Amino acid sequence: MGSPPEVPLDELYREVVLDHYRHPRGREPLARVDVTAQGFNPLCGDQVEVALQVGEELIQQAQVLSRGCAICTASASMMAEALPGQTLAQAEQGAEAFRQVMHGKPFPQELPLGDLEALEGVKHFPVRVKCALLPWMTLKEAIAALRRGERRAKATTE
Amino acid sequence: MTSTTSVPVLRPQRVAERFPILQRTVRGRRLVYLDNAATTQKPREVLEALQRFYSHTNANVHRGAYTLSEEATAAFEQCRERVAQWVHAPDPRGVVILRNTTEAINLVAQSWSRRLAPGDEILTTEMEHHSNLVPWLMAAKERGLVLRHVPITEEGELDLAAFRRLLSRRTRVVAVTGMSNVLGTIVPVPELVEEAHKVGAIVVVDGAQLVPHQAVHFGQLGCDFLAFSAHKMYGPTGVGFLVGKPELLEAMEPVLGGGEMIREVFLDRATWNDIPHKFEAGTPNIADAAAFPAALGFLEELTFEAIQAHEQDLTAYAWERLAGLGGLTLHGPKNPSRRGALISFVDEHIHPHDLATVLDTHGVAVRAGHHCAQPLMRRLGVVASVRASFAVYNSREDVDALVFAILAARRFFGLA
Ligand SMILES: Cc1ncc(COP(=O)(O)O)c(C=O)c1O
Numbered sequence A: 001m002g003s004p005p006e007v008p009l010d011e012l013y014r015e016v017v018l019d020h021y022r023h024p025r026g027r028e029p030l031a032r033v034d035v036t037a038q039g040f041n042p043l044c045g046d047q048v049e050v051a052l053q054v055g056e057e058l059i060q061q062a063q064v065l066s067r068g069c070a071i072c073t074a075s076a077s078m079m080a081e082a083l084p085g086q087t088l089a090q091a092e093q094g095a096e097a098f099r100q101v102m103h104g105k106p107f108p109q110e111l112p113l114g115d116l117e118a119l120e121g122v123k124h125f126p127v128r129v130k131c132a133l134l135p136w137m138t139l140k141e142a143i144a145a146l147r148r149g150e151r152r153a154k155a156t157t158e
Numbered sequence B: 001m002t003s004t005t006s007v008p009v010l011r012p013q014r015v016a017e018r019f020p021i022l023q024r025t026v027r028g029r030r031l032v033y034l035d036n037a038a039t040t041q042k043p044r045e046v047l048e049a050l051q052r053f054y055s056h057t058n059a060n061v062h063r064g065a066y067t068l069s070e071e072a073t074a075a076f077e078q079c080r081e082r083v084a085q086w087v088h089a090p091d092p093r094g095v096v097i098l099r100n101t102t103e104a105i106n107l108v109a110q111s112w113s114r115r116l117a118p119g120d121e122i123l124t125t126e127m128e129h130h131s132n133l134v135p136w137l138m139a140a141k142e143r144g145l146v147l148r149h150v151p152i153t154e155e156g157e158l159d160l161a162a163f164r165r166l167l168s169r170r171t172r173v174v175a176v177t178g179m180s181n182v183l184g185t186i187v188p189v190p191e192l193v194e195e196a197h198k199v200g201a202i203v204v205v206d207g208a209q210l211v212p213h214q215a216v217h218f219g220q221l222g223c224d225f226l227a228f229s230a231h232k233m234y235g236p237t238g239v240g241f242l243v244g245k246p247e248l249l250e251a252m253e254p255v256l257g258g259g260e261m262i263r264e265v266f267l268d269r270a271t272w273n274d275i276p277h278k279f280e281a282g283t284p285n286i287a288d289a290a291a292f293p294a295a296l297g298f299l300e301e302l303t304f305e306a307i308q309a310h311e312q313d314l315t316a317y318a319w320e321r322l323a324g325l326g327g328l329t330l331h332g333p334k335n336p337s338r339r340g341a342l343i344s345f346v347d348e349h350i351h352p353h354d355l356a357t358v359l360d361t362h363g364v365a366v367r368a369g370h371h372c373a374q375p376l377m378r379r380l381g382v383v384a385s386v387r388a389s390f391a392v393y394n395s396r397e398d399v400d401a402l403v404f405a406i407l408a409a410r411r412f413f414g415l416a
Helices: A015-022 A070-082 A088-102 A114-124 A126-147 B012-016 B044-057 B067-086 B101-113 B134-143 B160-166 B189-198 B246-251 B286-302 B304-325 B352-361 B374-380 B396-412
Strands: A035-041 A046-055 A058-067 A152-156 B095-098 B121-125 B146-150 B171-177 B202-206 B225-229 B240-244 B262-265 B270-272 B328-331 B342-347 B367-369 B385-389
Touching: A015 A070, A015 A114, A035 A126, A046 A070, A046 A126, A058 A070, A058 A088, A058 A126, A070 A114, A070 A126, A070 B352, A088 A114, A088 A126, A114 A126, A126 A152, A126 B352, B044 B067, B044 B286, B067 B095, B067 B240, B067 B286, B095 B101, B101 B134, B101 B171, B101 B202, B101 B225, B101 B240, B121 B134, B134 B146, B146 B160, B160 B189, B171 B189, B189 B202, B240 B246, B286 B304, B304 B328, B304 B342, B304 B396, B342 B352, B342 B396, B352 B367, B352 B385, B352 B396
Parallel strands: A035 A152, B121 B146, B121 B171, B171 B202, B202 B225
Antiparallel strands: A035 A046, A046 A058, B095 B240, B225 B240, B262 B270, B328 B342, B342 B385, B367 B385
């Protein structure tokens, strides 16, 4: 068996990723919280909290708090930036598309995913994929809860 | 003996030459393998023993009346005898050959708990690996037992005063690690055993980290059961041992039923085989067990005297280098004579996962995460840490490579 291709470190931690890591966006509290979800990766202890302000199926504002590694923090920050203005269905579609990107599918240029493309390199580091996906899995749970008429949800990667 | 020249000296570079995997590169760099507490690499003689078993001896054990089966049985039983000698077990019948430490602890937890009554107490500690916590949690749930936990001190040692307070006539089992896989703390097992036996509790020792690093004498430890894994001591994966006092094993019910573990079977009942076979249902991991004595031979040749001197020196050196970096919190006792050959640490700014990823690009393999000890991590107030754990083939050069890579990570993340 051959070794996996040797992908350089800056393919994983691109400049944009490091920038989001050092200066995460979307941390400001919302005027109104319609649903929150907490995500947890028991393997590394990474935590994400997503809060959404939603009106007419449209995400008006998002707050995403994260406590974790650079990849998780950057992914959370990019998500927070990309979400406002998307419908719930678009957000779900984005989450699913990003999951598939992490499993090797090409990046969907047509979706409004903001800086997220910079995280594409994570797919070459299988143990880090869950770090990138945690915010998006948490988002999915938040939206699912909202659809059930609930205000709180939990997600774990395991 | 006053002369230091009588102490055998271990030359890690020479030892490393005996491990084929250590000759490979990772991402174009020399492999610096520092995850030995998870599993060690295997020397050539172990690989050859495996190959030899499958090419010359392979057959099922305790069954066929033909040469091959007799040879396979002898090789398997030879493992049991060697292990019994290795830990000075009173009797090879007290050595049950299983898959790993986890299975060994589960066996005791399942079987011994059937002898207990609701309200009986199991005393374990805050620094246990999940494999010495969860089996007891399961048993407690099933049997209505009460679990108590001995806390650790700020230094990362077991709080012995608290142990004495928590120990009572209701305590039926004390389950404790011989050495913490996160803190490196070496637990004073004989002291605990003395107190536990006074109240009539049995003592189960998780020896997964202890047995690979020092000479262990079952009788001197004094415990009733000792569990450990071959794969953490240069042997193959898939073989582990439960060493127990034969009279206790005899009193225990088996947990798995099937072939091998029975004496007579009728359609409506069965009688059990003698110990240790009654705990070894089904075809065991014959080949890996047969190869394990080669690992013990390797350790014997190096001698624990030299191994301990080497590993203590290396751990002290690593502690000094890591502490000298600043910005790292090192967990566990400082005194190298009170700790085993591993150091867990957290960087002030870099998440353990990020650090491990960068280290890997330098060929340095370390563990990042909760190390299967979530309650301990909570107690330490961290969610994850990086752990560097050492073995006979690691050198100061490996520690230097680790330190170099940490500095590179800091530069990479713009923190240096
Ligand atoms: C202290 C301790 N106990 C138990 C285990 C479990 O060993 P195994 O996975 O071989 O059952 C380990 C290793 O992972 C350990 O470090």
